[in-house]
Amino acid sequence: MPAPSLRLKRHKRTNKSWADGKQKQKKRPRKEGKINLEEDVAGDSQSLSMFEEDSVEEGSDNESDLQEQRTAGIVDADGDSDSEDILEASNTDQEQELDVKSQTVAKAPASRSSFHSHLEYKLPETEVEDLLKKKWKYQWDVPAFGMPNCKWVGTGECFLEVANMNSDCGLKQRLYKHWLDVCRTSGSNDFHSSPQRFFFSLCNSYRDILHCNKKPFYRKGLKEDSAIMDAYIMHCLNHIFRTRDLVTKNDSKVGKRWENAKDELLGGDEFLDHGFTRPKVLILLPFKSIANRAVNSLIKLTPGAYKVNVEHMSRFSNEFGNHDDEDNVNTNELTGSVKNSNSQKSSKPPDHQALFDGNVDDKFMIGIKFTRKSIKLFSDFYSSDLIVASPLALLKKIEEAKRDKEKDVDYLSSIEVLIIDHADVIAMQNWAFLTSVLEQLNCIPSKQHGTDIMRIRKWYLDGHARFYRQTIVLGCYANPDINASFNRQCVNYQGKVKLICQYKGVLPKVSDQVRQIYQRFDADSVAEADNARLDYFVQKVFPKIKDSDEGGVMLFISSYYEYVRLRNFLKSQNASLCLLGDYAEPRDVTRMRNWFRNGEKKIMLYTERFHFYRRYKIGGVRNLIVYSLPERKEFFPEVVNMLEGADDMTCTVLFSQFDQLQLERIVGTASARRMITSEKARPGHGHEIQWERSTLKELQQKTILRKFNNPGDLNYPSFLVVFTNNRVVRYTRELTNVGAAGSIYEVAVTGPQAVQVTVKPSKLAFKNVGDRLRYTVTFVARKGASLTDRSGFGAIVWRNAQHQVRSPVAFSWMQL
Template identity: 65%
Template sequence: MKPNSVILFCYEQRQVAEDDVTDGAESLSVSEEENDYEETDNGSLRMQEPDMVGTEEQTEDVETEDDLETSDRDEDDDLSVCGPYTVATSSFTKHVEYKLSKVEAEDLSKKKWKYTWELPAADISKCKWVGTGECFLKDDDLNYNYDLKQKLYKHWLDVYKTSGGNDFHSSKQRWFFSLCNSYRDILHCEKKPFYHKGLEEDSNIMDAYLMHSLNHIFRTRDLVRKNDAKISKHQESTKEEILPGDDFLDQGFTRPKVLILLPLRSVAVRLIERLIQLTPATSKVNVEQLDRFYQDFGAEEVEGDEEKEEQSKNAKPHKPPKPSDHQSLFKGDSRDDFMIGIKFTRKTIKLYGDFYSSDIIVASPLELMTKFGKVEKNKELDTDYLSSIEVVIIDHADVISLQNWSFLTSVVEHLNHIPSKQHGTNVMRIRQWYLDGFARFYRQTIILGYYLNPDMNALFNHHCVNYQGKVKSVHEHNGVLPKVLSQVRQIYERFDANSIADVDDARLEYFAKKVFPKIKDSEQGGIMLFASSYFEFVRLRNFLKSQNASFCLLGDYTDQRDISRARVWFFEGKRKIMLYTERIHFYRRYKIRGIRNLIIYSLPDRKDFYAEIVNMLEGSDDLACTVLFSLFDKLRLERIVGSAPAKRMIKSEKGVFVFC
C-alpha cells in the first residue's frame, strides 16, 4: 500500500465512522473524576478493531497477562510535579495537543530562525544559551517545575541521593531535563565527553535525556490506556463503538516514539545500562534478554582484553601507549553496526523487542543505512517503525562525524514519513497531525557533541523544524596553542573563497600555486600533509600523482601492511611526503616519526589533535608548520587559536599570521 493510500484509507475509515453515528448518540463526557481513572488491563498501545487490517502483526510481541496486571498506582497519572501543592498541565500534553495550521506548517518549512534571547551557562565557562521565541529558562520559571511523572521523579531523586547528591534542584541533570522537557530542538556541542575527562558532565546530560525519554514514553502509554478504559466504559453504557470528537486521538502510525543514535556498541551498553538503572523498580521487575544483550554488545570487550594481554607479553617495551581518551572510548566493543528495540510494559523491560512494538530504538546510523539498503532491494521490507518518532537524540555527534555524517543525515531524512503499509494501528486513534503529514514539525531533535562543525549546524538549521523553536549553546574558546610543546613557527595563511561551495576548489588552487612549489623545489623530505576530510585526502592524492611527487599514504582505507611500509619509507626518507587524515588519527592515534615540515591543508575538527600533530615535529632547527584557512573555517579556527584571534585573522587586511 502506497503512503497516500494509507492516508486515504484512514480518512475513509473515519468518514464511515462519522456517518454511522446517529444524531442522538450520547457523547462521552470526560470529567475530572474520569481523568484519574485507574489503569485497566486492556491497555495496548496498538488497540485493534475487528475490521482493521494488519492484524497478523498483533501476536509478534503481545504483552502477557502478568505484564498487564495493575502495578503500584502512579499517584500523579495526569499531573506534573510543580512544587508541593501545585498542579499543572504537563509539557507533554501541551506539546502533542497543539493544533498546527497549514499556514504555520508552510512557514516552518521555509523559516529562518532568529535567536532572540540569551542566558549564561552557569556550569560552563565562557558559554551561553541562546534561543528562539520567549525565554523559558529563567530561574523564576524553573523553580520546582520538574514536570515528571511522580514515580519517575521519586526514583530519580533516590538515585541522585544514593550517588551522593544533595541539591537536586540546582543539579546539572535536573536543569538539562527542564531544557529537554521544553520540547524544543536542542544543539549542545560543548559537552565534555566521558572519555575526555568529562565523565560527570556527560553522565548528567545522559541522565537528563534518558529521564525525558522515559517520561515521554510513560505519559504516552498512560494516555492510551486511560483512553482505552474510557472507550470501554462508553461502549458498555451506550452500546456504541464510535466516539465523536478528537479527545481520543492519541497514537501515531506505529509505536516507537524515541530514537537514540549513537556511534559505537560500547557507548550503547553504557546508555542502556543507565536506562535500566533509571527505570523505577516496579517497571523493571524483569529485564528480558539481558544475557543476550551482554553477549552481543560485550563479548568483543572480553576478547579484546585477552588479545591485549597476549599483545602486552610480546610487545616491545618502548612502544608508547595510546592517549587516555582513545583508550577510554575504544576499550569496549567498538563496532558501529547495531540496532536494538526496547519495550516497556508495566513490570518488564523487553530488550530485542520487535521494532514495531518497541518504545525506544537505540541504533547506529550505519545499521539504519543498512536497513534502508535492504528495503531498496526488497520492496516487501520497510522501515515504517521510523514514521512516528517524536524524540530523536543524537549523542556523541562528533564521533559520528568521523564515521560518516551523510549516513546520519539520511537517517533524519527518513524519519516521520507516511508509512507504506498498515501496521495494526487503530486509524480512529491516529493524531490528526500525523495524517496531515506534520509529524516532523512536532518531532524534537537533540544533538549533543564535543564540538560543533558545519555539518551539525546544517542538520540543525535545515532538518530540525519543531514548531516549539530552538535552543543552542554558544561558546567562546581560549584555543589550544599553549599545548604546543616545541618551539614551532606556526604560519597561518588565509586564502579567499567566494562561497562555501567554492571553498574546496579555492583551497586546492591556493595549495597548488602558493605552497606546493616550495615543496617541489626543496630537497628536504619529512613533509607531512594533513587533511581533515577524506574528500580532501582524495583530491590531494590525485594532485600529487599528477605532479609525480614522491609521497606515501596513511588514509582511511589504507591496508595495515601498506601503513607499516609507508611509515618506514617516510622515516627513512624513501618517500618525501606523507599524506595523513584526521579520521585515521582518530582511530589509530599514530605517533609518526621523521616529520621535519608540517603542512596542515585543513584544520582538524578536534582541537586536541592540532597540538598532537604539531608536537610530532622532530629536530631542533627551524621547525615550521604551515596552516591554510579561510572565512569558512571559522569554527575550527576558533577552537585552535581562540575566538578573539580568529575573528581578527578573518577580518584583517593581512593574509599571513605567525604564532611562536
C-alpha cells in the same frame, strides 16, 4: 483535513485488548452499527492499544495481566501498588508543573504538562510555511549552567526562569521520586542544583537542542557526560510513560463506551493519541560500548515497579559488553577519567584508550519495550517503545528496504524524540550516514501496521510529524555538517536552543620550538571554498615543496574528499608520495611510515579520520602543512608536536573565512575573529600567528596578528623568553634581504647579564635580493646569577652599512 470522528463499531478482534477482557466478564451480544468509509478502512486492521501488555509471540500471559489490572492493591516489588499506576494515569491531565524560583530551568505551563502542550498543539498552515523556510532567529541568551565561557541562545520567547527547589521538573511523580533516590544513592545531595536537573529542564521544553561543548567520558568528563545522559534518558522515559498513560486512559474510556454503545458517535479529537507505529524514541550512538552505557543507565533510572523483570539481559551483556573483560572499565573518582585495565600496555593517548578499549562495533540496533512490570530488550522494532541504534545500522536497514519491497523501515515514521549523542564521533565515522537517516524519519509509512487509524493524531495524517519531533544533538564540538543538519533537518515548531562558547585555543600545548605560519586564502562562497583551497595550494604552496630538496613534508587533511583531490593532483605531478588515508590497509601502514621516516618518500598525506582511529606518532616530519584544520582541537598540538629537528621546524596552516569554527578552537575565538575579518589578503599575502606568553604582569596566552608580504618576510620578529625549570630556550627565525645583492649582515646582541645569548650563524651573506636565510638564537640562563628583577629586556640587531633590523627580546624568570 477534518479530524476523523470515531463511530463505535464492534468487530471481531484477533488479539486480546482491555475491552476484550471486559467483554469476557459480561458476555454481552455484539451489536452491529452503521459504518462509514473510514471505518471500512479500519475494519480489517487490528484495532489494538499500542500499549497492551504483551503480544502472544512475546510469550506473556495477557489474561493474567488483565486479571491483575482488575485486582486493586496488588503490591509490586518496590512496594508500590498497581492502583497507583492507574491513579497516576487517570490524573495525567491534571498534573501541574510547580513554579520555579531559584535556578535556571525550563518553564512549563501551570495547568498542563509540556508533553501534552507540545503534542496537542494544532499547527496552522502559516506556521508550516514559516518552518519550511528554515530561517531561525535567536532572540535571547542565558548564561550556561557550570560553563563560564558559554551561553544558551534560543528562538522565540525565553522559556528559562528560576526554579523552585522542590519542583518535580515536569516528571511523572514515580520517575521523579526514583531519580531522587538514585542521586542520593550515588552521593549527590543537591539534586535540584545539579547539571542533570538543569539539562532535563532544557529537554522538557521540547525544543530542539544543540549542545556542542559537552566534555565526553573519554576525556576526563565522565561525571558531566553521565549527568547529561541521565537527563536525556529520564526525558525519554517520561515521554514514553506519559504516552502510555494517555493511551491507557483513553482505552479505558473507549472500553466503557463500548459497553454502552448504541451507534454513538464520539468527538473527533478526544481519542487521538496514536502515531502510525509504536516506537516514539530513537537514540543514535556511534559504538556498542556507548549503547551499553545508555541502556544500563535507562535500566537504572526506570523505577522498580516497571522493571520487576529485565528480559534478555544476558544476551545484551554478551553482545554489547567488552568481550575481553566484562569489568574492564574503572572510574578514577578524583579526575573523572575512565581507563581500561589493559591500558598500560598501550602507547595510545588516554582518551583514545578510554574510547576504543570497549566494544567499538558500529553496526547495531536494539528495540526496547516497556510493559507494566518489565523491560524487554531485543523486542521487535514495531512493538518497541524505544530504539537504540547506530547510524550505519539504520542506513543498512533503509537500503535493504529500498532494494526489497517486502521490507520497510516504517518504525521510524512516528519518532517524537530523537537523541544524537557523541555527534562528534559520528562525524568521524561518516556524517552522511546520519543525514540519510534523518531524511527517512517521520515519513508516511508504506504499509498499515495494525494501528487503529481512528486513533492517529491529525498532524501525523497531514504529514506534519517532523514539525513535532524534538531533536537533541550532543557533542564536544560543532562543525558545518552538524550545524547544517540542525538548521535544515530539525524543524520543530517549538523552536531551537543551542550553546554558544568562547574558546581559549590550544596554542599553549604546541612546542615553543615550532614556527607557525597561518596563511589565509579567500573564497567567494562555501561551495567554492574547496576549489579555492586547492588553487591556493597549487599556486602558492606546492611550488616551494617541489623546488626544495628537503623531504619530511606532511600534509594534514581533515576530509576524505579533500584527500582524494590532493592525492590525484600530487600523482599528476609525479610527486614522491606515501598515503595514510581513511581506508589505508594495515599491511600498508607500516611500510608507508618506514618509507617516510627513512626519507624514501618526500611527502605524506595524513587524514584526520586516520589519526582519530590510529593515533600514530609519525616519525620523520620536518615540515608540516595543515591543508585543512582538524575538527578536533586536541589533534592540532598532537600533529604539530610530531615535528622533528632543533633548528628548522615549521607548521603552515591554510584557512579561509569559512573555517572559523575550526580556527577558533585552535587559536581562540577572539584571535580567529580578527584573522577572519581582517583586510582581504592580496595574492601572495597571508597572516602569521606567533604564540607568546606575557611576562611583565601575569602569565597569559597572547596571539599576535601581523600582515606580511610573503610567508618568509619576518624582518621584525619579537622574542619572548620564559625561563622555568628549563634553563635553555631556543628560537629559529628567517631574515629576508631587502638590500642590494651581495649584502652581508652581522649580528649584535644586548640583554641582561643573567642571560647568555648565542646567535648562529653570526653573519648572514645574501647573494641576491629577496633571498632568505635562517638563524637560530639560544638563550641560556646563567647558573647562580643574582636577579634583582624577575624580568628584563634586550634586542637582537642585524645590521650593515645601509640597513638595520632590530628584534626586541623580553625575558622572564619563573621558578628558577
